Amino acid sequence: MSKATYPLKLPTSLKKEAARLAKQDGVSLNQWIATAVAQKIGVVETTAEFLKRRAGNASGSGLSEILRQAPDRAPDPGDELPPDWVSS
Structure with a gap:
């Protein structure tokens, strides 16, 4: 197996934990x-x-039709869009 070196810089806390787990x-x-x-x-x-x-072979072509069949009702509590959301 060939090997390559890579100078890895880790935050001190990650290196410390990785060293602990390695040991x-x-x-x-x-x-x-x-x-x-x-x-x-x-x-x-x-x-x-x-x-x-x-x-599989699915595509997005039928997605609009599926979404058109969804009921038009208010979202459940917690599922609302953020007040500053803007449609693109």
Whole structure:
């Protein structure tokens, strides 16, 4: 496996916590950070794939028709638009 270096600058508090967790796991800080990055990549890629599969062949073309069928009523309490909201 080829490796590349990257000068990572972390806030002191994050580095301290990461070092603590790495020690708790019995691995180096470098290995712990590399594993954390790999896990994050896996989550992001898995989520993107899941959403693509979930969407299937769907498109936004029928969305307007679906929205036209929605009842015209006031939003539930807490679902109102902010008073300064402007339609674009």
